[in-house]
Structures are given as structure tokens and as C-alpha cells.
Amino acid sequence: MAKQERRVINRVRPDLDQLKAMAHPVRLTMLGKLRVDGPATASSLAALLGLNSGATSYHLRQLADAGLVVEDTDRGNKRERWWKAAHESTVTEPSRADDVEERAVLGAYHGVVAHQAAAQIEQAAAEFPELPKEWADLVGASDYNVYLTPEQVRRVKDAVHAVLGEVAESARDAESAPADAAPIVFQFHTFPRPGTLTHRDEEGQ
Known part of the structure; x- marks a missing residue:
């Protein structure tokens, strides 16, 4: 094959x-x-x-x-x-x-x-x-509040995007998807908790 x-x-x-x-x-x-x-x-x-x-x-x-x-x-x-x-x-x-x-x-x-x-x-x-x-x-609504370093956040983002990217490349449209598949949306947002990092560092000002 x-x-x-x-x-x-x-x-x-x-x-x-x-x-x-x-x-x-x-x-x-x-x-x-x-x-x-x-x-x-x-x-x-x-x-x-x-x-x-x-x-x-x-x-x-x-x-x-x-x-x-x-x-x-x-x-x-x-x-x-x-x-x-x-x-x-x-x-x-x-x-x-x-x-x-x-x-x-x-x-x-x-x-x-x-x-x-x-x-x-x-x-x-x-x-x-x-x-x-x-x-x-299968519908889910979850959020995680954790304390991470910038590098840890980057690792999580890269890992999630790698998994979703692999799925998207294998079944991007109806023609390439199995007969029992449906159009699904995954939303992935990453941000510092609002109100905690609202300042600009001196280098960026």
C-alpha cells in the first residue's frame, strides 16, 4: 500500500x-x-x-x-x-x-x-x-490558570499546535475526511491573566 x-x-x-x-x-x-x-x-x-x-x-x-x-x-x-x-x-x-x-x-x-x-x-x-x-x-469548555515561565508557555504552545497541525494536514476538508466526520473547531488562546502584566518593560517603552 x-x-x-x-x-x-x-x-x-x-x-x-x-x-x-x-x-x-x-x-x-x-x-x-x-x-x-x-x-x-x-x-x-x-x-x-x-x-x-x-x-x-x-x-x-x-x-x-x-x-x-x-x-x-x-x-x-x-x-x-x-x-x-x-x-x-x-x-x-x-x-x-x-x-x-x-x-x-x-x-x-x-x-x-x-x-x-x-x-x-x-x-x-x-x-x-x-x-x-x-x-x-465531546464539547468541552476548559481553562487552566497556572504559573509558568515564558519558555514553559512556548513549549506548551508548540506542543498543542503540533498536534492540531497534524490533524489539520490529514483532514483539512470534506474530501479528505472520513465519511462520519464533521467540521470541528478547536480554539486555543494563550495570554497572561488580564491585569497582572499591564506594564511595558523599559526596553520596549
Whole structure:
């Protein structure tokens, strides 16, 4: 039996301009829809998000200018353009402590991500009573409050991402997943307990 080739996920490590483009709730939602649901037109995205076509086209242009979405030339015609995500996922690099603008933009981006993650959790909780038992039994909501060094935090993050990355590469879409699989979301957030490290070190000021 031939060994199955391991598929490498196309990730983007965003630069400052890309972070600015994604640090907007509408654009981040659009990008997420294109990544998860596949290519779409501006009009279909407008209907999905409850926007007018002008606003949708504007946000798509901002994402395209940042290299985050590209035109899907295999679809559509001269009257209607299709768009697709240029990457499957985003990996943020550590910010430079002395770059005030970068830290601010990265903070804004994380704020939008956190808001959308919370909204998705709330929606999932609302749907929980209607889930089949075999799936409801797997729903989890846990948090851990521990005292760790920066290096220990980094080791935990790397280990979790390694496990989830392996799963994602083996079953990223419906075509590559088993017949009884369902689309599942794992959310992994790491942060110092709010209110405990709100100061900037002297080097980063």
C-alpha cells in the first residue's frame, strides 16, 4: 500500500500591511468564509454578511491589495468575479518590542480575533441542546490558570499546535475526511491573566 503523501498547509505569516487589513471585523470575517467555505463572489458575500455590494467590493479590494485574497480565474465571467483566499491559515510572528505601531496593530488584530472567537463559542453553546449525543459528549469548555515561565508557555504552545497541525494536514476538508466526520473547531488562546502584566518593560517603552 502506497504511503499517503502528507499535505502541507499554505500558511501566511502576515506583515504589518496584512495585519492592518485583517484588523477589521468585516474583512476578517470575509477572509474566514473564503478559507472555510471556498471561493465566492462579492454579491454572495454581501448577501451572507448583510452588506451592500459596494462595501463588500471595497473590503475585498483591501484584502486583495494586501495579498490575502486573489481572483479565482477558474470561475466566473466578465460580469462577475470570484475570489478565493490566498492562504489556508494565519500564523502571527512575535512583535518587536520597540515597534510601537506593530504592537498596536497586532493588538487590534488580536482584539478582532478574540471578539469573533467569543461569538462563535456563544453560537455553539446555543446550539448545544440540539446536538446528537455522540457529538454533544465531546464539547468541552476548559481553562487552566497556572504559573509558568515564558519558555514553559512556548513549549506548551508548540506542543498543542503540533498536534492540531497534524490533524489539520490529514483532514483539512470534506474530501479528505472520513465519511462520519464533521467540521470541528478547536480554539486555543494563550495570554497572561488580564491585569497582572499591564506594564511595558523599559526596553520596549
